[in-house]
Amino acid sequence: MLNSQIHLDFDNVNSLSSSTTGVIIPSTGKDNWDAVITSCQNGKNNHFALGIHPWFVENHQMIDLYDLEVKIEEEKPIAVGECGLDYTKVKDQNTQRFFFDEQVALATRFDLPLIIHSVNATDDVTDLLKSYSKSRGVIHAFSGSLQQAENLLKINFSFGFGSTLTNPHAYKLHDIVKFLPIESIVIETDDRKNTDELIQVAERIARIKKLSVDQVIDQCDQNTFNIFNIS
Template identity: 30%
Template sequence: MWIDTHCHLDASEFDADRQQVADAAEAAGVRGIVVPAVAAWNFEAVRALARHDVRCVYALGIHPLCSPGAGQADLDTLRREVAASMGDPRFVGIGEIGLDFFVAGLDAEHQTWLYAEQLKIAREFDLPVLLHVRKSQDQVGAQLRKLGVKRGIAHAFNGSNEQARRFVEQGLKLGFGGNVTFSRARQIRRLATELPLEALVLETDAPDMAPAWLSDDQFGEQHKARNTPAEVAGVARVMAELRGIDAMTLAHATWRNAVDAMPRLGTFAESMAPRPGLR
């Protein structure tokens, strides 16, 4: 069985059929779904989703794309909500946080401040982080090292081998999703093949980052198709083929890696862990 370590199942794209989407994921062998928040306004939504659906767990954080207008009051809300969630077994970490230097118009200095302050909250509560690292691998990693955060996932990783090595040495796992299914994504596929198996986790980033078989062409049109957590099973098939290993080996490894990245998965992960007869 599989775990989707990054899925925005609370997004409006799923409002019409959220339950059916989650059921389809389970039918495809996806037994766990990690749902990160993106801003203070959806903290309660991701929490409620996880409490409603036994397949889901959640993280709380402020996404860099939501950084405009986010200030100290939002950080205060985050810290308060994190403290209140520490007794909730379905709360697994701080996320989605990080830096985005791809989207034009975002204030890099403000993003960096907001990211660093959230890392401090993660450090204070000894929680892992779910990281957004678009065009910002070096800067995201530098803040991790500066503030001593050593557990979590660099989501949708698309950096160099050296950047990947530094994240892994810091103690993080690297998330691979729909991008790895494209034959022209050579660097991502090379990383997925050559990195140590213990460094990898699987994800969808649904409703975004649709795999090749849902997209309009062989590269770059992922945004035109709705991705779903069921597709992590297809991502896993591609990953297993690239590495030349069987599905059960990959399932056990990536599940173990997810638990190592997010220890609060705990008993939830144990009860859902891969068994013989994997799909």
């Protein structure tokens, strides 16, 4: 099965689940662009995305957006990301919005999907995405409300879910997964050390959606292929 987001270049994430058949490795900023590219050179089913994470926007300048554009043109990532807004971790909302806006514009220019980090900022993320009619991609580790999920679904965005979903008391997330069409869901482990949790996420989705685990894996894999144009 495909892992739609895993930080395989992180020190605490150093192995793959035996059930994993392919991965997408997003970057967090200029300091690890080369690392994620290198980590994908030895696996034909390993794919990378390039972006500037909202946690690290304060370490970046305008010139880094130009360098990102050059990297995208030269290295051909499958997505722009990880980018987005996080109003809990980073207080400077204006700088975050500027870098996010610029990256959505880059994704539109290069016709690439986005991998978006959104924490306590989903309404602003949605409003910005609406201003780019061709924007598409995944809200990874979705943590918004059911109404926010519905609004994002209307503009053709998909939703990544990880180990938080396996918590039996995560009732809000369970309701959102129940509401969403299975065609809009992908599975991830993000920065989790135990990548075997990938199958546990699939099992939880299967229970919520009343589908077999194989059906969930097959569909979520296909969703990942479709979103990121992976053949």
